[in-house]
Amino acid sequence: EVQLVESGGGLVKPGGSLRLSCAASGFTFSSYSMNWVRQAPGKGLEWVSSISSSSSYIYYADSLKGRFTISRDNAKNSLYLQMNSLRAEDTAVYYCARPRTAGTIFDAFDIWGQGTMVTVSS
């Protein structure tokens, strides 16, 4: 079964850091670019970041202003999101998502994880 499982969310104080992980299974992880998408409570979906299959190409939403870093370990079938200088507005469910087609960067996302909640509050 093709599956994505996020972990690492939790409660963190403003200015703090958190590292999210996404474990992939059931498909050839190293062939696919991967993405992070977030959703603030009661709000819509917001694309966060994308990384190509070999990590050669990386993209971020302008709103992140260099605070987040996406990475991957193809040997471990894992995707990561290092989040620094966290703010209250970063409070959201963070999803990892796989594009429909291997080798593409911004294809439709056909596989989503269940999400991990990040709460930034003092």
Add this chain to the structure above:
Amino acid sequence: QSALTQPASVSGSPGQSITISCTGTSSDVGGYNYVSWYQQHPGKAPKLMIYDVSNRPSGVSNRFSGSKSGNTASLTISGLQAEDEADYYCSSYTSSSPPFGGGTKLTVL
């Protein structure tokens, strides 16, 4: 990286058809045939319903259809059913990001 524009809400009665619009620019919706639509029920992850403007993934009901004209894409749901009540999001390809629409809440009356 502006979000695409969707109506906040739409409603319809069982059996009826509804259409949700998604308006962008020539740099996203109008520039590429890569519009996708997602359905999200409360507390659940989004589910891909339409990709590449009008294609349905395997397992998605043919009651769901997509189209595009200029800078506006549309999702049509025919034969509305109670389980269609959910939030719907559009997304489009650009050269540097996949923006999402603000989302549309569909209420089945």
